[in-house]
Amino acid sequence: MTDFFKGIPRITYQGMESDSDFAFRHYNPDExxxxxxxxxxxxxxxxxxxxxxxxxxxxxxxxxxxxxxxxxxxxxxxxxxxxxxxxxxxxxxxxxxxxxxxxxxxxxxxxxxxxxxxxxxxxxxxxxxxxxxxxxxxxxxxxxxxxxxxxxxxxxxxxxxxxxxxxxxxxxxxxxxxxxxxxxxxxxxxxxxxxxxxxxxxxxxxxxxxxxxxxxxxxxxxxxxxxxxxxxxxxxxxxxxxxxxxxxxxxxxxxxxxxxxxxxxxxxxxxxxxxxxxxxxxxxxxxxxxxxxxxxxxxxxxxxxxxxxxxxxxxxxxxxxxxxxxxxxxxxxxxxxxxxxxxxxxxxxxxxxxxxxxxxxxxxxxxxxxxxxxGKLEAARTARYAGWDTDAGKSLMTSDLAKIHDHVVAKGINPEPKSGRQERLENLVNRYL
Known part of the structure; x- marks a missing residue:
């Protein structure tokens, strides 16, 4: 043994109530x-x-x-x-x-x-x-x-x-x-x-x-x-x-x-x-x-x-x-x-x-x-991309420009933007901290 760390105890988990500097408050290795x-x-x-x-x-x-x-x-x-x-x-x-x-x-x-x-x-x-x-x-x-x-x-x-x-x-x-x-x-x-x-x-x-x-x-x-x-x-x-x-x-x-x-x-x-x-x-x-x-x-x-x-x-x-x-x-x-x-x-x-x-x-x-x-974050992510899991969405990944063009014209597709809800998700993250 050396004396470099003399007097310093082994650090253990003592929880949030501990007032010791030499203690873990969150790290409980066996939790x-x-x-x-x-x-x-x-x-x-x-x-x-x-x-x-x-x-x-x-x-x-x-x-x-x-x-x-x-x-x-x-x-x-x-x-x-x-x-x-x-x-x-x-x-x-x-x-x-x-x-x-x-x-x-x-x-x-x-x-x-x-x-x-x-x-x-x-x-x-x-x-x-x-x-x-x-x-x-x-x-x-x-x-x-x-x-x-x-x-x-x-x-x-x-x-x-x-x-x-x-x-x-x-x-x-x-x-x-x-x-x-x-x-x-x-x-x-x-x-x-x-x-x-x-x-x-x-x-x-x-x-x-x-x-x-x-x-x-x-x-x-x-x-x-x-x-x-x-x-x-x-x-x-x-x-x-x-x-x-x-x-x-x-x-x-x-x-x-x-x-x-x-x-x-x-x-x-x-x-x-x-x-x-x-x-x-x-x-x-x-x-x-x-x-x-x-x-x-x-x-x-x-x-x-x-x-x-x-x-x-x-x-x-x-x-x-x-x-x-x-x-x-x-x-x-x-x-x-x-x-x-x-x-x-x-x-x-x-x-x-x-x-x-x-x-x-x-x-x-x-x-x-x-x-x-x-699971709320993952649910929100899944919901945002849900359209890609439909048959129509999946077909886009195997189609070509001409077919997609004809599809847009035939269906009269004219999409409106949808909110990414970033602030709502940031607020959600803060609830866990």
């Missing part, structure tokens, strides 16, 4: 919602990078956090793991997620990186056996090191492509060894800054080939988890090839991978793309590529990816409504890809940020379940 425990609906995970690797900097200022594990040594990496697993147990989350660079010291070369990762994976394995914690997903950090400044899969230098492919293999091996349920690819710098030095067609082909190799390796190893892509627009590169769910789906179709790869959708990235979180979730469901979510929020005034902990229950209710409409998570879950504000220095801040996020998710889930169980 049954729509036939299964809340913990199985939400499948919470903590993100290793923001919680334990991020130093508290921003574009205008450097490190504000002073953590005892910030030395780039194996001893520090193991101390970081000790503290991380203590936090996971305090919160009672079943899962965690990591990039390779979050958990291992940076080596002098690829071989040392691999040895360091393998050593810390063995250390994780012991801790997972002792605690029952599980790995939701692993991934490779192919964006922070300066070698990736022009991308990884899309890099103009084939040596960087090769280094990236080899790194992905080691991270997939680590994920498989730890029983991870998914493997995520986030192309943090898979994009470009200017077309003046970019061969876009070549770069798309490189990205497609890398993804094909990942899928091939999944099948070669017998990995049963899902391969996930995390869409993100802009930041850090000006034009990202994985801009949003629609863009990713087009990419997958182009390379014949739409049945092999799903998406890990982040709330903050949806906002940066000019969408809502629920839009991206609904589209992924309709396209059959919904996988998992990164839960956070952005500051709507800042206009960049602030990765704050979620606290907007109405937004989360609409998001979890779409998750439930998709049938809920299978291998996916709710990962807190969120970080403290750089002024939140204390260990208690890290715990309480997750407590608040977990409670807000639970409140959103319960509202979403109530909406879906009640």
């Amino acid at each position: 049954v919602v729509m036939g299964k425990p809340m913990k199985d609906h939400l499948r919470f995970a903590c993100a290793y990078w923001h919680s334990f690797a991020w130093p508290g900097g921003d574009p205008f200022g450097g490190q504000t956090f002073q953590r005892p594990w910030f030395d780039d040594t194996m001893a520090a990496a193991k101390l970081k793991a000790d503290v991380a697993f203590e936090m996971f147990q305090i919160l009672g989350v079943p899962y965690f997620c990591f990039h390779d660079a979050d958990v291992r010291p940076e080596g002098a070369d690829f071989a040392e990186n691999t040895r360091n990762l393998q050593e810390i994976v063995d250390y994780f394995g012991q801790k997972m056996d002792d605690t029952g914690l599980k790995l939701l997903w692993g991934t490779a950090n192919l964006f922070s090191h300066r070698r990736f400044m022009a991308g990884a899969a899309t890099n103009p230098d084939p040596d960087v492509f090769a280094f990236s492919a080899a790194t992905i293999k080691t991270c997939m091996d680590a994920t498989i060894k730890l029983g991870g349920e998914n493997y995520v690819l986030w192309g943090g710098r898979e994009g470009y800054e200017t077309l003046l030095n970019t061969d876009m067609g070549r770069e798309r082909q490189q990205a497609g080939r890398m993804l094909q190799m990942v899928v091939d390796y999944k099948h070669k190893t017998g990995f049963k988890g899902a391969i996930l892509i995390e869409p993100k627009p802009q930041e850090p590169t000006k034009h990202q090839y994985d801009y949003d769910v629609a863009t990713v789906y087009g990419f997958l179709k182009d390379f014949g991978l739409e049945n092999e790869v799903r998406v890990n959708i982040e709330q903050g990235h949806a906002i940066l793309a000019g969408h809502t979180f629920e839009h991206e979730l609904a589209l992924a469901r309709e396209l059959g590529i919904f996988g998992s979510i990164d839960m956070n929020r952005n500051d709507y005034q800042s206009g960049w990816d602030t990765d704050q902990f979620p606290n907007n229950v109405p937004e989360m209710a609409l998001a979890f409504y779409e998750v439930l409409r998709a049938g809920g998570f299978t291998t996916g879950g709710t990962n807190f890809d969120a970080k403290l504000r750089r002024q939140s220095l204390d260990p208690e801040d890290l715990i309480l940020a997750h407590v608040g996020g977990m409670d807000a998710c639970a409140a959103g889930l319960k509202a979403a379940a109530a909406m879906l169980t009640d």
